[in-house]
Amino acid sequence: CGHVSQIIFLKKTEVRHNLSSWIFYFCAMANTEDFFKKVIAHSKEYGYIFASSEIYDGLSAVYDYAQNGVELKKNIREYWWRSMVYMNQNIVGLDSAILMHPKIWKASGHVDAFNDPLIDNKDSKKRYRADVLVEDYAEKIEQKAQKEIAKAKKRFGDSFDQAQFEATNDRVLRYREEKQGILDRLARSLEAEDLADVKALIESLGIADPDSGSKNWTDVRQFNLMFGTKLGASADTATDLYLRPETAQGIFVNFLNVQKTGRMKIPFGIAQTGKAFRNEIVARQFIFRMREFEQMEMQFFVRPGEEMRWYDYWKQTRLKWHLSLGLGEENYRFHDHEKLAHYANAASDIEFNFPFGFKELEGIHSRTDFDLKQHEAFSGKKLQFFDPELNESYVPYVVETSIGLDRMFLAVLSHSLKEEVLEDGSQRTVLKLPFILAPTKAAILPLIKKDGLPELAKTIVAQLQWNFNVIYDEKDAVGRRYRRQDAAGTPYCITVDHQSLEDQTVTLRNRDTMDQIRVSIATLGEHMQESIAYQHWLS
Numbered sequence: 001c002g003h004v005s006q007i008i009f010l011k012k013t014e015v016r017h018n019l020s021s022w023i024f025y026f027c028a029m030a031n032t033e034d035f036f037k038k039v040i041a042h043s044k045e046y047g048y049i050f051a052s053s054e055i056y057d058g059l060s061a062v063y064d065y066a067q068n069g070v071e072l073k074k075n076i077r078e079y080w081w082r083s084m085v086y087m088n089q090n091i092v093g094l095d096s097a098i099l100m101h102p103k104i105w106k107a108s109g110h111v112d113a114f115n116d117p118l119i120d121n122k123d124s125k126k127r128y129r130a131d132v133l134v135e136d137y138a139e140k141i142e143q144k145a146q147k148e149i150a151k152a153k154k155r156f157g158d159s160f161d162q163a164q165f166e167a168t169n170d171r172v173l174r175y176r177e178e179k180q181g182i183l184d185r186l187a188r189s190l191e192a193e194d195l196a197d198v199k200a201l202i203e204s205l206g207i208a209d210p211d212s213g214s215k216n217w218t219d220v221r222q223f224n225l226m227f228g229t230k231l232g233a234s235a236d237t238a239t240d241l242y243l244r245p246e247t248a249q250g251i252f253v254n255f256l257n258v259q260k261t262g263r264m265k266i267p268f269g270i271a272q273t274g275k276a277f278r279n280e281i282v283a284r285q286f287i288f289r290m291r292e293f294e295q296m297e298m299q300f301f302v303r304p305g306e307e308m309r310w311y312d313y314w315k316q317t318r319l320k321w322h323l324s325l326g327l328g329e330e331n332y333r334f335h336d337h338e339k340l341a342h343y344a345n346a347a348s349d350i351e352f353n354f355p356f357g358f359k360e361l362e363g364i365h366s367r368t369d370f371d372l373k374q375h376e377a378f379s380g381k382k383l384q385f386f387d388p389e390l391n392e393s394y395v396p397y398v399v400e401t402s403i404g405l406d407r408m409f410l411a412v413l414s415h416s417l418k419e420e421v422l423e424d425g426s427q428r429t430v431l432k433l434p435f436i437l438a439p440t441k442a443a444i445l446p447l448i449k450k451d452g453l454p455e456l457a458k459t460i461v462a463q464l465q466w467n468f469n470v471i472y473d474e475k476d477a478v479g480r481r482y483r484r485q486d487a488a489g490t491p492y493c494i495t496v497d498h499q500s501l502e503d504q505t506v507t508l509r510n511r512d513t514m515d516q517i518r519v520s521i522a523t524l525g526e527h528m529q530e531s532i533a534y535q536h537w538l539s
């Protein structure tokens, strides 16, 4: 249902005691800002994310993953890793070090070009990315066009031809032209490093500080995003290093090692997950933009000239991976880049509909042979592949897929958080995480704390914990325990009652439908496995 404020849909489903009933789902959140606040508060309350160094008032844009968060993050990483490494015979994994030779960052272009244009507001003292201010302004114009389209859709119903409307409607065309003019000018100024023109553009559009409304801006300056550190004991002999701003370079510099030791033939890929660090200018959107974050990247090495085919293939394959989690097709869109990074000949983002709108979740980049050639030049070592079919050596071209694990976490978490009003008027907060990603798969609940029920429940824990992350909970009335597990995102509640003692059966309650079925203790694992098998989700 996303994060809007009206009733979204009705669903006929079974409820407890097999009574058929209508359940009304709706989003009680007043607006997207409130909803985002709710996501942040919920992730703390239910042990997903804490601010880093919280007892010292936190560290800006750095976060810790708590007991549930670390499991969800691990499960997302595993979901990605399996789809990349286990499901592709020609992709292997790597775990390269965070600290790397400093020449790598000169070769990759990060020392000279990994900059963001920043601008300060003199009144509020707030700092912004100048390009983002302009892009947000352009997005507002696009939203006006979208409103026109939505109105027309409503007016014309089934007979509405959206493509024709977008191509001919005066207002939509005007909005789109205005938006494109702004983005083109921004791209030209950034390309030419004309920062004065970026400021002039902000002023001519009348862009105000979103926080204070002030238009009193400083000049625009470039700011390098890499964190520096030192290697060595004494100040005079220490070497200046950088914390890696992307994991990709660790793959490039190991390209030949992996190819030779793994006897890999082109096309092949190397996948890696790991921490990356960026001294972001603006880091205000919780875990969307962090200073320490984790990436899941895959570099796919191909024959020169074949990169566009593989680029299209990986765009579609990655979108399919996202859709497999069931967060709603309408919540994804591609954004093909017009302004390309220095290393790319094509690039596209998969954007997700976050609580604050569509934003980049993953990048797919055709990186040409830029990185490998640069490392050949800077290291003096050949990084070429001998292609037996062509009987020639060449520097491969590279198609990269790069997704932020924390961003994916935010996409999953924010989409899953729902407020529901049930037919009897009671409310529940439920975290409808895809079952495969849920931190805890089942909570085992003795109906009461006596009569041997806790003992039996604990034997079920002991049986299931070999294959599933499960927890035991006996505190409070069972209804409250269900609500607690719903809010924490646990897919199943297994309740042990007096009948269980007699016939070795329990009730298995599904978090989303609230259906309860009676199953034998011996078959619990099978029932759960059905809905959380990788094959079920990834195929």
Ligand code: GAP
Binding pocket: 245, 246, 247, 248, 278, 280, 287, 288, 289, 290, 291, 293, 294, 295, 297, 360, 361, 362, 363, 400, 402, 403, 404, 405, 406, 407
């Ligand atoms: N190797 C290519 C690369 O790093 P990128 O577009 O700069 O490309 C890839 O980053 C992905 O990493 C982004 O799509 C985003 O999901 C994630 N990411 C980038 N900066 C981030 C940050 N400061 N905080 C959280 N995730 C970030």
